[in-house]
Amino acid sequence: PTLDYPIHSDKDIVTFDDVQDRLPFSIEKKMRIFLGSISREGESGHDHDLVPELRRLPYGLPAPCDTFRQAAFTGDCHGFGIVPNINEQQFVTGSGLENTWVRFDKSDLQTYDHDLDTVPVMEDGAGILFPVTHLWVDCSFPTAEYYLEWFCGRRCVVRKKFSLWPMPNPVFRKLVSWAAGWLRRAAS
8 A cells, every 4th residue: 555544454444335315405315436448538428418416517517527537547447436515526537546536626635634645646727636544534523514524534634614504503513413412323
């Protein structure tokens, strides 16, 4: 491995489940990832046009990522993933890679705290791509806000705070408490 992985082998995975729809506002359901092959610009017959969650995405996504696909180290087969709740970014991968990369629109990345000095970066037109190992959604605050934190190994490289306002903080705390209790009861 070339990066400091939080997961080194399949033995490190204790359990996993399909995304469910247990929380209000379809929060869980909208965290499903939709996958497809990356098409060259100008090709017709995109399968992702049939999936409602992949229509009318910001920044012209899914992008063809031509520079990424043409880089020899990425391999000869490429794919993308989009998560509806974080549809401003696009996951990309290739048969020659051990990590998933993420594509941010350059102007969108400027709205995030970020430090990409120690990770490989590839520019592709209006986009910028870099490897990631995981995305952490941090809702552990007593206020109506959360953070998206993108990691490369153990290092957070991109981070942004989002507000759930106009939800009042007491309502937010009650909702989080209810959801945590519901998840604990469902797990037992």
